[in-house]
Amino acid sequence: MTARTRPFNFSAGPAMLPEEVLREAAAEMLDWHGSGMGVMEMSHRGREFIEIYETAERNLRALLAVPPEFRILFMQGGGLGENAIVPMNLSRGGLVDVIVTGAWSKKSLGEAGRYANACAAASNEASGFTTLPAPASWELREGASYLHLCSNETIHGVEFQTLPDLAALGSSAPLVVDCSSHVLSRSIDWSRVGLAFAGAQKNIGPAGLTIVFVREDLLGHALPICPTAFDYTVVAEHGSMFNTPPTYGIYIAGLVFQHVLRQGGVAEMERRAIERSQLLYRYLDDNGGFYRNPVAADARSRMNVPFFLADASHNEAFLAGAREAGLLQLKGHKSVGGMRASLYNAMPLAGVQTLVEYMKDFVRRHG
């Protein structure tokens, strides 16, 4: 473990960024590549920003092997915005099926119901969102405009290890995937996807940027009440420049994409995500009952690891000691309590090693 001055930041999002990216952004703040302008000051239609934009899109496409029939849109409004924007664009006012696996997909179901006949095709709520409902049990409605699932639930810490093959389940509905909190940590099987979206503030970069991958054949069916600025077809036709895009966020995302490419791409990110999360889960399962993670082994997220102290009266001491040890933002989401360690791409293995050592030490002092 090398000497380190920055703390490890386990925030669920906005979240830790690679130090190299932050240093690059700081160095270029007043002058991007000799242009005499900082990126925040550039017209989005100038050649400098167009170069930044096109490079970011190209690198993202390469990182995730996005096929040419998918358009990549850089939008605003985050995941909660997309909960309305997706049904306004894809539902045609018809049937929308949703797999409810945690807080995020539950919100998606609620919002879709304002634009379409939305229904839970499966839910693991009875398990306290600690399992994933088996695809064979999903009740898929014929003629559904799409099926929505959240492939990684940030709050409950459950993650799909593979995307379902809806055709094999007898459905012709396109699959819509909210992959906000694990995008770029694993590959995506695009043959099973119609649309995927991701708020950038978890695994990519700054809050306020949403990335949408949409198969071209799904364009062209927005409801009349869809705001023009959020009509995928309009956004795609204008190369994400119908509206002034969140230019600085796109720039930072672009720096992250370059950083990930230099590190070895998504395959290397996945290897590291497995390594980091296994280290933590192994300790959570084998610490004598002081800490526990309630999620079923095959549903555990590599990105967001909620855990609970058996004696919740230690929570405040745990968090205060963690802060002193340079381990930040470990407090669990208010709806579930306890702790949560978010292990996004920017988290070094040393961060998890330090966390586990701190947890062991805390047991010695309070167990």
Add this chain to the structure above:
Amino acid sequence: MTARTRPFNFSAGPAMLPEEVLREAAAEMLDWHGSGMGVMEMSHRGREFIEIYETAERNLRALLAVPPEFRILFMQGGGLGENAIVPMNLSRGGLVDVIVTGAWSKKSLGEAGRYANACAAASNEASGFTTLPAPASWELREGASYLHLCSNETIHGVEFQTLPDLAALGSSAPLVVDCSSHVLSRSIDWSRVGLAFAGAQKNIGPAGLTIVFVREDLLGHALPICPTAFDYTVVAEHGSMFNTPPTYGIYIAGLVFQHVLRQGGVAEMERRAIERSQLLYRYLDDNGGFYRNPVAADARSRMNVPFFLADASHNEAFLAGAREAGLLQLKGHKSVGGMRASLYNAMPLAGVQTLVEYMKDFVRRHG
């Protein structure tokens, strides 16, 4: 004029930022105030970001003397987003009157028509958007849900020098003001306003942040199809944290607010805006016909000054020479052609002095 290494950037937005703000942001990129985190990496619910947010809001309220009955919302989607978000929140599906004074208000009219019975109460299109229709001539419909106007048209360079008193015109409709491109360059008479909105990327800071000022009595009437993330009432109830807000944009805006306060506030910004724009208009009116600005004197914008070379064949040479002289992004909007100098708060007087000197020199070489 002091020695200067940065060029002067006349972009209409995203636009020049105060150098002091950029230096501050660069210095804090990896560690905000000893927190061990950069602002981009902070949870929006942590005490560090809450402090940044509350300070920004408080300073903005002070700068514009925003009365307590107005809520300030930090949103996403820009001005084009607001063109839909405003009618979804305020129109109740009824009548919306729009004063059409340029490209922006014309777009607002078009988008409002998708949610309400929207109609131009006045238009200066016949003048080529070079005048402002006199309020006495406006055809205000009884029972209108609101009247929309764009108080500064970025593309056509026309600006309302005072906001209309709708009550004195016999209307009880609330006034909605799109003040995106001159916010913070002059005071706002809130007694005449129901709602004002501003995309931040012109006079405040980074693209991707929209600030909405809404009088509380106008909340609570969103159409059922309004996305929850864009429902002003929901956003207000959650202190702009229903959705993850564009945290870094809010931080930069906050640095700009502090900078403006240190410079002497909005009154000083207005004094400088008058000084800068008068210098340029004076030369445009008195250069022997080489350059001209077509806007009527009482409608001229202090922020955006479009101008045209009598001989358009000189345009490319003018722009190339300007770039060499460190005068960037002077090309006019593609819909009107020619040139445009945007003189936002961050533009020093020296920038306009240098521009006028360059323009004079260009006449000597090409006149």
